[in-house]
Amino acid sequence: MLEASCEVKRIVIFGNSASGKSSLAKMLAEQHQLAHLDLDTLAWLPITEYSSMPQRQSVDISVSEINTFIKQNNQWVIEGCYSDLLSHSLEKCSEVIFLNLPIELCFSNAKNRPWEAHKYKTKADQDNNLPMLLDWISQYESRTDTFSKAAHKKLYDEFIGKKTQHIDNQ
Template sequence: MRTSRTIIIGNSGSGKSWLAERIARRHDAPWIDLDRIHWQADGYNLPRDRDQAMALTKTAAAGDAWVIEGIYGWLVEQITARADGLIWLCTDEQECVANIRRRGKRNGATAAGFEALLSWSSTYRSREGSSSFTAHQRLFDTFTATKICLRDREEITRFAGE
């Protein structure tokens, strides 16, 4: 998969950041984590204004090369027309929860916030909204450029090595 503007979507804990960092480094491209756009600088407690988040996402995608990753389908929808590649990490919820536990709290998350993230990750296929399995499936199905769906840690690791 040789693309210069790649989007990576998937559940919390699926490995989006891990994979994005490796792809960005390999292609000498910026890596943009949509968590840093969606949430204000003090962690995962206060979302940014929706219009501001959309503007920041569009600005990030204005360049010639980038890797943008995140769970937020409503932000991803803002940039799919600029992307030439889409990777969907469609891993099992239990694997995602285990990955989150392994990496621990990040970006100033509280204990309660960490537990909420674990719970959130476990509902990927049952929840609704733009960060759900169903929304990601729709993004993947309607994306017309190069795309790939990776379903487990082994596939993701193998893809990262290629």
């Protein structure tokens, strides 16, 4: 997908849930020896026995963690659906990739994704969350929040530099 070169790679990948962000980021990280940051790992507070519903981490704390990651790594790939967090890394990146897949393809990806142990205690927990995830994915084009297609399109349109938009997982 990306050409081999000597340029410093600092890539930001965004798109709907189950659009393939993590898969693409892992592939690029391995292919180009890039540090990889999945924003899911820092955007949420840990779930405890007292909080069963996920809650967002303070944006300021998340941005601080992103800045630490960027300072510690010369070449990297950052991926997620959080435009409020991604916007802070755009000025430091060399390239953006917008995975603008059709909703139906995201549904298929969500149904076929392997167990994400960093997000769910068990595969059964992940499977139990699938109906909620499919509903969330279906709202991508109508939402107006930081996770929306409109927010991602704005990031993409306003980025000045190398940028690519994909409409499938090829």
